[in-house]
Amino acid sequence: MTACGASSSSSGSSSSNILNSAPAEAANVYKQSCLQCHGGNLEGRMGKDTNLQTIGDNMTKEEIIDKIHNGGKRMPQVGRSMEEGDIDKVAEWLSTLKSNAAESANEPAA
Numbered sequence: 001m002t003a004c005g006a007s008s009s010s011s012g013s014s015s016s017n018i019l020n021s022a023p024a025e026a027a028n029v030y031k032q033s034c035l036q037c038h039g040g041n042l043e044g045r046m047g048k049d050t051n052l053q054t055i056g057d058n059m060t061k062e063e064i065i066d067k068i069h070n071g072g073k074r075m076p077q078v079g080r081s082m083e084e085g086d087i088d089k090v091a092e093w094l095s096t097l098k099s100n101a102a103e104s105a106n107e108p109a110a
């Protein structure tokens with residue numbers, strides 16, 4: 001049990017749902033435009049490629065914005081029906097999702 005100042009201010013279950021810890025606006029955008037394919041916990045409903053739980057490891061905010069605009073092999077150009085500000089919010093949030101976010105223990109001790 002180390003650290004994490006901002007842990008439990010919200011009521012609710014203890015299950016670690018990523019969406020619950022997202023900024024409200026980003027979560028709303030995600031629910032409207034992305035959840036149907038990427039899942040209620042970002043687990044991905046269309047295969048491994050659609051798991052976004054640690055997408056910040058692989059993509060920057062700019063790359064995610066690009067993806068939203070241009071789509072992919074199977075992902076449609078969802079950005080076409082979205083507000084630019086909303087795209088920015090959801091991309092900003094997604095880019096912070098990293099596998100080691102809670103630890104940052106990559107520093108060699110020297």
Ligand code: HEC
Binds near residue numbers: 059
């Ligand atoms: C209609 C389904 C669908 C919707 C809606 C959708 N996506 Fe996707 N998305 C996919 C699929 C399928 C892939 C993986 C294959 C590909 O690139 O086409 C993908 C891939 C991605 C990737 C790259 C993942 C990786 O590891 O390379 C990102 C980032 C992403 N989506 C973000 C979003 C965001 C943000 C939204 C909402 C604004 C969204 N997607 C909406 C289907 C969707």
